[in-house]
Amino acid sequence: MRRESRVFRKLITSVAAAGCMVSLAACGNDSGSGDTVNITYWSPRGEDSSLYEQYEDNPVVKYIEENYTFNDKKLHFEFYIAPPGSEADNFSNLLGTGDYCDVMDMSMASSTAPELYEDDIIWDLTELVPANMPNYMAFLEANPDCESSIYSIVDGEKKILMLRGFSDGIQPMFQGFCYRRDWIAKYGANPQTGAAFTYGFTDENDFESWEDDVVFPNGTDEPLYISDWEWMFEIFEKAMEEQGISDGYCYSPYYYGYMQTGDLFTGFGGGAPYWYNDNGTCVNGIETDSFRAYLQCLNTWYQKGWLDKSFSEHTSDVFFAVDAPKVFQGKVGLWQGRISTVGTQIDADDAYTDGAVVYGCRQPINDIYGGPEQQNKEPDHMYQFGKDGNGVVLTKKMSEEQVVTFLKFADFMFSEEGTLLQSGLSKEQYEASQDEFYTRLGLTEGMYTIVEEDGREILKYNVDTSDTAFNAAILARVQPVLQKVENVDRGYDRYMKQATESWDYYENTASLSYGVMNAVNVEDAQTITKVRANYDQFLIRTVPFMIKGSGYDIWDDASWEQFLGDVNKYQAGTVTEIYQKAIDLMEK
């Protein structure tokens, strides 16, 4: 008994001690004094805590705070990074309870900027941005394709409610189609002459020295058409047979059978199995003949045994890692993979990966299935980063002085100097600041060197851009900034260069822009959610079976009509109309 009461006493003391600690509200609200302006900034993501714990320790942030003034004021940031797994909850909570920060990143937002504006939570920047941000405006003028995504529409009026970051070109994609080049070279034969290919590493010790004389049916050394893919699949089959791989396959589609981002589908006449913008007309890809041709293609592949026969069972895989273990076991011919599978990276010296050479390939163009409308059309809708970065809103917690100071800072980040600074500290900047993080990680040469190549100035990174420390050494979590991606040498090997060039060969021009999304009013947005709840379910439950040849018969016109009729029962048309209205508003 006595022992227990002693435990109690100890407990109560410790609890009371904890109670004495000062309680801090989520986003503090000290606007700063004298010549310093304080800004609280909410972001859904920070850096690995083994690098630094608070984002205030970011070298670029520190450098800017120490060396620059905006609006004659020094800037001091305080960052609120949402804990992982509850970013969206965190955002909602801060807004719902009034505990929000000065600047809120909108990439995890459950409310739209117009909603926040109507509730008087954020600043209307329509006039302040042009007045204070000459560099920003100049960038938009030079890049008219970016311009529409900075506007929101409130009551038919274009407003700037959000500040959006951009990059000066398409950010290189980290994923796309990959195929086993070594299988093609080894087991294939020239489609014109029937001669075997010559191939191999010219230098045993140089993994970049792979050479081959592979020619595809299209006459080039790259697979460009669906017919090239089918030619490859036959070779993959042979490769697997000869190596005795019994549980491999040629290709595995995402487990519903399609991806809303349009990958692979887009080669069947453009667009995506989702709503897209076809030169000012909103189209629902599911209802098009392209979708039918796409399903016919996949069904054919399934019948021929080229598809992973259990593609619809990989429920827990993320979309760009369909059944990743099989790929890494060397049992797959073509897959939607990440940059970490390209080149000789999957070679683990075991039975099926030994000597593996992986190339990236473009979205293929359909030249077999459907009618002329579905054939030989360039892809225009796929998973791609594009130029748009995340957006931030400025809340009414900020005074006008704070807003102007922040805008001046943001504008600086669109200047040449700011853009370079976003890419990390240069050698001179490091030497001047003696940044502790750079010293600790040995980045004493600075992040990059500017070199001349073919008369162009190239920003060449001195460090491994794939390391997690890379993002921590640049300014990766603060918006809006202009990110430099054109004329940048990321230190990729030749396979990675080949792959990223193939993946970014076609541009995603047909997807609904941020501008269109922001032109959808609050009520319509809810309608979309409601319609899609049932509509998506219907598709997920039907499409895999159509590919496997059960359910609606995609080869039969009457059955296809019936499918289209059922799609309409779920009121997909309402969503098409809403987006059309938004597109019209934006184009006005």
Place this chain on the structure above:
Amino acid sequence: MGIKRNKPGISTKALKPDKLSWKEDFRKNGILYLLFLPVLVWEILFHYLPLPGILMAFQDFSISKGLFGSKWVGFEHFVELFTGSGFPLAFRNTVAMAILSLTIGFSASIIFALILTTFPHKRFRRLAQSASYLPNFVSAVVMCSLATEFLSEKGAITMFLSLFGADKQNWLANPDIPVFWLIYTFIGIWQGMGWGSIVYVASISNISGELHEAAAIDGANRFQRIWHVTLPGILPLIVMMWTMNVGIVLKLVGGNILLLYMPQTYDVADVLSTYTYRMSFGGSANYGLSTASGLFQSVLGLILLVTSNKLSKRAAGYSLF
């Protein structure tokens, strides 16, 4: 007893304490109420003050307008929920899996506790018990991926079942009733049986040893002793745990399902929580709908709770309240 013992033949009323007037009650039990004050304050602060949040079920809740500024929509979300194309199947599946979890799942812990406590070798018993709670700490993702592996076409369990004439197949892709329901139940048992048995082990250990010895001297064997001594001893606890489980079972069903189901098994695997999840977070978050679904499950749970309380009073003579 708060777990009231309702002996057959004796009217319930006779057992109830003489009703005191409120004034007398307060004089007699005032200190008692004072002692309850901390619990009461805690309950009110952290459970009852946030309770108006339930009203979101009747609103088009907007995060920035808040609970009292959002638009009222009456029972619209409930209509939407009940008329959704997947609702009937999701409801059926929820009920089916709830029943399995309340029967097979619930009794597994008790049986395991009985086995543990009747097993004579102390050291081995402790080891077995310590081992049994391990799965409770392994994340659901790992458990489900192992289950997926074991149940795949070449998995260990599939091989074992094929010895009894079952087809070799990916069991998780089998859309026949009740394959998925059973799989789900057994994964639940695998994960929770050991940990769930702790409470019974504790309660069994509270039964006085004299009772057992007396029974043993009377010549009762182990199973008779379990039947006549142990089980009656922990019956109040079983009734309490069961009643409370009935109340929350609808909400518990569905935890791992997102990791286990696939389009071809949606018809048997979809439950209210997964259904609502997909319904309400397709685009912008629909707080109204998810709150409505939660409220529906709560009300249903409350009805079940009251019913099962009545039933256990009649059948076992014990009730929770």
Place this chain on the structure above:
Amino acid sequence: MVESSSFAGHMANVILGLVLLLIAFCSIVPMWHVLMASISEGRDLFAKDGLVLLPVGGLNFEGYKLVFSDPSILRSYAVTVFYVVGTAGLGLLLNVLGGYVLSQNSRLKPFFVAMLMFSMMFSGGLIPSYIVNSRLGLVGSPLAIIIPGCTNAMAVIMCMNAFLQVPRETVEAARMDGAGHLPLMFQVMLPQGKGLIMVTVINSALMAWNAWFEASIYLPRQRKWWPLQLLIRDLTAKNQDFLNYANPDYNRYLIQYVVIVIATLPVLLTFPFFQKRLEENMVVGAVKG
């Protein structure tokens, strides 16, 4: 007769032993898988599907190195212990008080029980809870982890049950001796209902050990007050997309396994202590001799 019954008893023990062995085996498998995976070579593990019985591709402790390169992991153990002790302690206090009061007859008792049951079934949701905690000044304070989550209706009712199991005569005798409520509760009844009450303590301690969501909502910026589970979630989340980059470090794939091991180990080490307490007056079914 004695012979046959002891033989039957023996056989029964063998069968029960086999059943226990099977259960123990099934229970150890997942943890063993995690443990072995955590010391495998990342690249080989990544290409392996199925159960890992031995380290794949040779022993490799790089995963552990990666995890412990974050200095906050060690600190978070201490923080978590603070939460566990605080939660379990405060919870115990409330449970015992509540359970005792509910075990006594009074006119308000049915109301109290109904109130507890109701709160178990219905909850207002995250946002209203946040607002309440914010008004109470708990947001940003470690107390937000301890106070709101220290107990629940089920635990209070379980304690009530524990008190009810105490024989009436004992209680009446103590009352005759003039014991008030507090001595009665702590000195007479508590020791007798120890088993069940211990279970509530174990449960709330475990819940506090596993909790991360509350901290993520109420302590987003107070990183040094993050419990282990939140920190390892953070770590896992930030290492999940390692394959999106060229030349991936496959040891990052091990992190998800390492964190399970390091989060379970302390529980594994402390459980036998509780187990002993639980078994103190356990009766073994087999009769001696």
